[in-house]
Amino acid sequence: MSASPSGSHGSRTGVWLIGARGSVATTVVAGCAAVTAGLHPPTGMVTETPDFADTGLPALSSLVFGGHDTVDCPLPKRAEALADGGVLPPGLPSAVGAELAAADREIRPGGPLPGDTRDEDELIAAFAADITDFVRRSGADRAVVVNVASTEPAPTGRTLPASSLYAAAALRAGCPYVNFTPSTGLHHPELAARAAAAGLPYAGRDGKTGQTLLRSVLGPMFAQRALTVRAWSGTNLLGGGDGAALADPAAAAAKNAGKERVLADTLGAPVEGEVHIDDVPALGDWKTAWDHIAFDGFLGARMFLQTTWQGCDSALAAPLVLDLARLAARAQERGLSGPLSELGFYFKDPVGDGPSSLAGQYAELLRFAERLRDGADGRGAQR
Amino acid sequence: MSASPSGSHGSRTGVWLIGARGSVATTVVAGCAAVTAGLHPPTGMVTETPDFADTGLPALSSLVFGGHDTVDCPLPKRAEALADGGVLPPGLPSAVGAELAAADREIRPGGPLPGDTRDEDELIAAFAADITDFVRRSGADRAVVVNVASTEPAPTGRTLPASSLYAAAALRAGCPYVNFTPSTGLHHPELAARAAAAGLPYAGRDGKTGQTLLRSVLGPMFAQRALTVRAWSGTNLLGGGDGAALADPAAAAAKNAGKERVLADTLGAPVEGEVHIDDVPALGDWKTAWDHIAFDGFLGARMFLQTTWQGCDSALAAPLVLDLARLAARAQERGLSGPLSELGFYFKDPVGDGPSSLAGQYAELLRFAERLRDGADGRGAQR
Amino acid sequence: MSASPSGSHGSRTGVWLIGARGSVATTVVAGCAAVTAGLHPPTGMVTETPDFADTGLPALSSLVFGGHDTVDCPLPKRAEALADGGVLPPGLPSAVGAELAAADREIRPGGPLPGDTRDEDELIAAFAADITDFVRRSGADRAVVVNVASTEPAPTGRTLPASSLYAAAALRAGCPYVNFTPSTGLHHPELAARAAAAGLPYAGRDGKTGQTLLRSVLGPMFAQRALTVRAWSGTNLLGGGDGAALADPAAAAAKNAGKERVLADTLGAPVEGEVHIDDVPALGDWKTAWDHIAFDGFLGARMFLQTTWQGCDSALAAPLVLDLARLAARAQERGLSGPLSELGFYFKDPVGDGPSSLAGQYAELLRFAERLRDGADGRGAQR
Amino acid sequence: MSASPSGSHGSRTGVWLIGARGSVATTVVAGCAAVTAGLHPPTGMVTETPDFADTGLPALSSLVFGGHDTVDCPLPKRAEALADGGVLPPGLPSAVGAELAAADREIRPGGPLPGDTRDEDELIAAFAADITDFVRRSGADRAVVVNVASTEPAPTGRTLPASSLYAAAALRAGCPYVNFTPSTGLHHPELAARAAAAGLPYAGRDGKTGQTLLRSVLGPMFAQRALTVRAWSGTNLLGGGDGAALADPAAAAAKNAGKERVLADTLGAPVEGEVHIDDVPALGDWKTAWDHIAFDGFLGARMFLQTTWQGCDSALAAPLVLDLARLAARAQERGLSGPLSELGFYFKDPVGDGPSSLAGQYAELLRFAERLRDGADGRGAQR
Known part of the structure; x- marks a missing residue:
């Protein structure tokens, strides 16, 4: 299953996390350390499978972490809370305490917070400076x-939401950018020209970790078998910060748009049915997603498929975040720029054009690996 | 969705069904008539999707039906029973009564029945004669x-089971052969040489209509995402004749072997977990399949996926049977012979070599359509 | 299972249905005729079980039907549509065509429709006159x-909603009243005094047919086992008229209040979790309800129960409506008046005080049967 | 929820566990200590609810533990393994390490082991001596x-299985006996006379912790609503020792008999459908039970209920074991003897006669609490 790609020894690659004290970020930092130390296999990391051997990805041991956040809770303490909730294995927070503390020292205050008098450009400049300081100080390439x-x-009007301020800061700092959330990020009209001019690779939007992952394989199944989907309904129950955030209808709207797009794209047309996202604090970081699909078979026979997915969102997201950071870093090294549409495998609402079935997206990803591998011949850089 | 392929007008193609009075066969005959008459769309028939336009498949209206069975119930009566059970729409049996009666007249007694004194070769000869008579009488190509x-x-010893007698009869009559069941059919050592010498195309084994269809898309999903499946357990509840037949452990063993092979092939290794098939007469032709998948994510997080599939087996199988009859007929017309490994899309346990993921199998099927389409250049015939 | 109670031979009992052309009403009329004719067993009718023998209930064969509705579709045609949707057995509409037509002749226009200039009192008087005409004409007791x-x-302000106009008409006509829906009906402050003065028995509110029925047995299970329910979430998918009506948040709010009350009452305290009602026209009259219950066991072990209920709402409701009509008629005959709290078994939000567990409510119902049975000794009438 | 019953201060009550090093026993010992210390609420313990206040049950703090087992693993180590598997909270094994060690010192070797030359009576005498030594040494009443x-x-022939040897030892030592498993225990013809003569209270058989618990509330629901259950099918997936033991068809047969009896008793007749118990080591002590119920509604409408129960068997069983030990001890103190049929609430296959619905059994249990409470008047002792 696992094959350690040949990293550039001695060099370092920075991973700057927006939301650096959240569950996903904490799991990213703790998990990278745990896998590097051999405490756990790299389950869920596609870049550690044999297909990615010799693709020049930065080694996990070469990754250094920092980021922005608006809260104060130290990473080691956050990791303990995650272990209590069953998200991290008991004992892991102390086993990788040094790495958590090191990342914690590289976290800078995010924003804008209430009362902040800086304008958009000042905020972008401050964030970009935080990032470039981190790169310099850590000695990362x-x-x-x-x-x-x-x-x-979802933003209204021309004001840049926080996610777009950070995205603009990434551009200004010369960094590849990955948006693992449904927030606006680089998808703001005010940033289009800057993104095009920056010559940087970017990827997103909205990591595909559970219900939509399933939909991206089940939708094609129905289409390929010429079965008529009559309604596709879904309910998500989740606690943690994400549950609370998505209980806000405006935030949920952004997320659901991605989910419905996957169905419409794989089935060939929009389909009846709603998606609910419920905040259920009792579930903590664990998410339960129920899907109910009503479909017609031959001669109008009424049939049903139901799926129940019970997963830990942070544990599903973290290995993909590590994958994406490595792929985007290597893409920049190889001179690629613009939307990395070949990374649609990872997202609900991918940038650029590409297939919508997971199988098609996986094939694209393997072709992308080939491009990364062909480092010496310069072909990949002609993009 | 639907695109009527250009059939060879005026010509006829025979479809000889072993088990011609069963639920699947009855649904095949009634459904073909219903779709031809425009009473229903061709839901579930992959060969009616645009990708199969101009591939030279026989038109649905050109198909004529006959077959063997050991029971007596007339097809029109069988169809009424299926309508009462919700498998066929109410009203359909009478709407296509003429076609059902026509097929019924072409059904010959199967065997061997208890007390039959004919030896294997006599049985094969008799069955082959039934088939060639049908072809001649119906004027089919x-x-x-x-x-x-x-x-x-599952057979023991060298005696040919009934399914193999029929398969041998197909060879002797010069007919392409499709095994939609897990029974032995052509897969008998005694028939290997005959199959190789016959120069006929054949396909099988065991139609992939429900739980295994799902497994062939979910297995690859776990593999592609580098998630570790720890156990995959399943229970099937079904009534009808199939439920009773598969309640026999020996019959179930044949079926389960196919299901487990799909998992092992798509996941890369055998996986813990059993499959049960329960005869639940109360369910009639409706099948409910529950799957429970325990998998590990990053850092060993324990996660679960459950699926419940509620389908009508006959309605799922019948359009695939029509697909396969058309594809095999066209394959023979194009001069193809031997195992049609490109039809793995349809089977749990496909002949020949081919991908095990549904997406890979669908891609193969589309390539096969291209071969059928290239009628003039002779490439396809070099097989 | 079934025991035909001794009906008062020769006499007739009227059942006046508000919404007389809807799915439930049509199923009530067709089903009563079908059971009376011996075409179907009285599945789902509690009043046909041995515990209700000799309780003096009106015989099913003595029931005559009429009602109000604002739509025109004739009952026989509505029944055909229900048979096409699988709600009624194929063939039943024609088998009981005479009874459907007879009831259809007794349906009067409901209201108020847009443009109706009658005031509340005129409407109530008109509705009451329709009912008394029906009783007189049909010769019912x-x-x-x-x-x-x-x-x-849910109504706002002091204006009587339609359901309350009909309820007031029932009072004026001297009829027992049963509210099988979550609509206001008699629960309007303007009607409280009239209900108290009328000396009539009444029951309601909101028939307990699926998800809430389950909750009324599962809630007590958790409570009796001292297990801590941490969250109880639910999603209902339904088509038909009810799906569309309940997709209106204001209508759903009324319904959900009843569902949540059952949980709070059986668990002893309100519990986290939402209930969704989705209009999924593809499902027709069939309803699918998914419940997800997160509960804690000993030492805080996190456990889960999920239920999926797939039922036909009309088929679940109709036998209960017949039960209630018979019980209310007999209650009036026995001189009972006021809220029939012993009928909580049937409702999400019962009138009066009573147990909230189904088992407790069933025990109450059996005691009520005893009261009805004791016709001769006058005890029951002392209420 | 919780009300600490008044225990007899100063006195001690022994709990002698057969299988004292297993998951359930370890959870019993650790959990009793944890609740006594106030580390956890007594979730799942019915005897800690207000209905059991002042019933004279021994206080949790007064319980002392010992037992027989054939394996060597020390309890503190076993508890650590359970914490690693998520059965016990992390940190609990060390927090209650003293109590675990104390119980561990009171565990004696069980048997018979291979090569043991003692006959039945010698084994019974040895086991009884272990128990009486424990009582004496611990100063328990x-x-x-x-x-x-x-x-x-399931045993064959007249030889006493191990569970019956232990049960006979309990009789000889003058101890109340509770069989929480489906093993034979006191239910052996050779022990009937001894049990009758012993004048001791006993209870069993086979704790009702998951699927059967559900069935004992859902079965009555269908019966009370006069709905016709056509098939009830179930699959259990479980790892741990129990999964392996029950994968043995002979052991599973004993267990399934209890499950089916609950259905037949609550529904009024046996019902179609099988129960599977699969050993899935990947699940450890967690059990997943899927039930599929096909039922008919009014006019033969086909409906379905599915339930999925995901629980931790040890966490479900342990509080019930503590309940039963307390209830049986108090019963003996009150002079009760013979089968405690009022404890059917806890068992799949209860001794004596009693209701089969959980609600009925709960009512019996509350009446039993009354009997225990009436300590002074001697009524309870007249049994």
């Missing part, structure tokens, strides 16, 4: 900025 | 033999 | 008014 | 013997 913060409401 | 009979116990 | 119309939005 | 060992195969 480069850093990838990854948004793993709570979903923000 | 050819006939495809499709096994849709109840699953028989 | 009495009629019970049962509301089975689509759920209306 | 009495001890209750509770069988929580792995399920043994």
